[in-house]
Amino acid sequence: MIEVIDLKKVFDNGFEALKSVDFTIEKGDLVCLLGPSGCGKSTILNLIAGLLSPSAGDIRFAGSSVVKTEPKDRNIGFVFQNYALYPHMTVLENIMFPLTVGQKKIPKEEAKITAEKFMKLTNIEELYDKKPGTLSGGQQQRVAITRALVQNPEVLLLDEPLSNLDARLRLRIREEIRRLVKEVGITTIFVTHDQEEALSISDKIILLNEGVIQQNDDPQNLYLEPANLFVAKFIGNPIINTLSVTVQDGLMKNDVFQIPVSRFTSARFKDSMPDGEYVLGIRPEDFSPTGNEGIFSAELTNVELIGRERILNFQIGLDRMKSIVSIEDEIEEGTSVTFDLNYSKAFIFKKTGERIY
Numbered sequence: 001m002i003e004v005i006d007l008k009k010v011f012d013n014g015f016e017a018l019k020s021v022d023f024t025i026e027k028g029d030l031v032c033l034l035g036p037s038g039c040g041k042s043t044i045l046n047l048i049a050g051l052l053s054p055s056a057g058d059i060r061f062a063g064s065s066v067v068k069t070e071p072k073d074r075n076i077g078f079v080f081q082n083y084a085l086y087p088h089m090t091v092l093e094n095i096m097f098p099l100t101v102g103q104k105k106i107p108k109e110e111a112k113i114t115a116e117k118f119m120k121l122t123n124i125e126e127l128y129d130k131k132p133g134t135l136s137g138g139q140q141q142r143v144a145i146t147r148a149l150v151q152n153p154e155v156l157l158l159d160e161p162l163s164n165l166d167a168r169l170r171l172r173i174r175e176e177i178r179r180l181v182k183e184v185g186i187t188t189i190f191v192t193h194d195q196e197e198a199l200s201i202s203d204k205i206i207l208l209n210e211g212v213i214q215q216n217d218d219p220q221n222l223y224l225e226p227a228n229l230f231v232a233k234f235i236g237n238p239i240i241n242t243l244s245v246t247v248q249d250g251l252m253k254n255d256v257f258q259i260p261v262s263r264f265t266s267a268r269f270k271d272s273m274p275d276g277e278y279v280l281g282i283r284p285e286d287f288s289p290t291g292n293e294g295i296f297s298a299e300l301t302n303v304e305l306i307g308r309e310r311i312l313n314f315q316i317g318l319d320r321m322k323s324i325v326s327i328e329d330e331i332e333e334g335t336s337v338t339f340d341l342n343y344s345k346a347f348i349f350k351k352t353g354e355r356i357y
C-alpha cells in the first residue's frame with residue numbers, strides 16, 4: 001500500500017533529518033513510527049502527507065509515486081497533536097466541513113448524514129452541537145479522528161495523538177483507536193515516542209534513531225530479538241541491564257564475575273565467541289535470585305513494589321542493575337542475594353552496538 005524508498009530529507013539549514021529511509025506498509029496495517037524526540041518521525045509523516053517535499057527518494061501509494069501530488073489530492077486523513085479543530089464551529093460542523101469544501105464538495109444534507117454515521121461509529125453523537133472549547137481532551141481527540149475518517153481517506157496519519165491526554169485516558173483511547181481503524185480497515189501510521197504505547201497497538205513498529213531505521217518488525221520481535229543495543233535499550237521497562245565484558249580464553253569476565261562462555265553457547269548460540277570486548281544485555285526478568293551458586297552476590301540497595309512485581313535494585317561494580325521478581329518473593333532491602341542469568345535469553349552486542357548473539 002505505502003512504499004517509502006531511499007527517502008532523504010535535508011532541511012534548508014543543512015540539517016540531515018532523514019538519512020536513507022526504506023519501508024513498506026501493507027494495506028490495513030496499523031504501523032507505529034517510534035523513536036526519541038528529534039529522530040525524524042514527524043518529518044516522515046509530513047513527507048507522506050505532502051506537507052514537506054523530500055530531498056531524495058520516492059513515496060508510492062499502491063505503486064504510484066505521490067511526491068509530485070498536492071497534499072489535498074493524496075487522499076490522506078491527518079490528525080495533528082493539537083487536534084486543530086475549528087473553535088467557532090460545533091462538533092457536527094467540524095466533521096461536515098471537509099465534505100462541503102474543495103474537490104469532495106457534496107450537498108450539506110448528504111454531508112450531515114455521512115458525518116452522523118461516523119459520529120455513531122466513534123461514539124460522539126452526544127457531542128453533536130458542542131463547541132470544541134467545551135470538550136475534554138479525549139472528546140476532542142475523537143472529534144479530530146472522526147473528521148479525518150469522514151473523508152474516507154486511504155491512509156490515516158496520527159501524529160502523537162495521545163500526548164495531550166492523562167495516563168488513564170491514554171490507555172482507553174489507544175484501545176479505541178486500534179478497534180476503530182481495524183473496524184474501518186484503514187491503513188494507519190501512528191507516531192509516538194512511547195514504546196509501551198507502540199507495543200500495545202501496532203501490527204508493525206518502525207523504530208528510528210537520528211534519521212535512520214533501527215528495526216522494522218513485529219512488536220514482539222523488537223523485545224525478543226532486538227537488532228542492536230539501541231533497540232534493546234529503547235524497548236522494555238525497566239530498561240535492559242547492560243554490562244561491559246571481556247571474552248578471553250573461553251571466559252566472559254568483568255571486575256566482579258567470570259562466566260564460562262560455554263553457558264551462553266550451549267544455551268543459545270551455535271558458534272563460539274571470539275575473544276574481544278562486548279556488551280552483555282540482560283532483561284530484568286532474566287536476572288534472577290538463585291538458591292544455588294550464582295555468578296555473583298550483591299546487596300539490594302532498594303526494593304520497589306510495582307503491582308504484581310518487585311524490582312530489586314543492586315550494583316555490579318558501578319553499574320546499577322534491576323531484577324524483577326514476583327510480589328510473593330518477599331525480599332528485603334539490605335539483604336545479600338545471589339543472582340544468576342537466564343543464559344538462553346541474554347544478548348551480546350559488539351562495542352559498536354550491533355547484536356551478535
Ligand code: ATP
Pocket residue numbers: 011012013015017035036037038039040041042043044193
Ligand atoms: P518529536 O517527537 O520531538 O516530535 P520527531 O521524531 O517527530 O520528534 P522531527 O520533528 O521529525 O522529529 O524532527 C527531526 C529533526 O529535524 C529534529 O532534530 C528537528 O529539530 C529537525 N527539524 C525539523 N524541522 C526542521 C526545519 N524546518 N528546519 C531544520 N530542522 C528541522
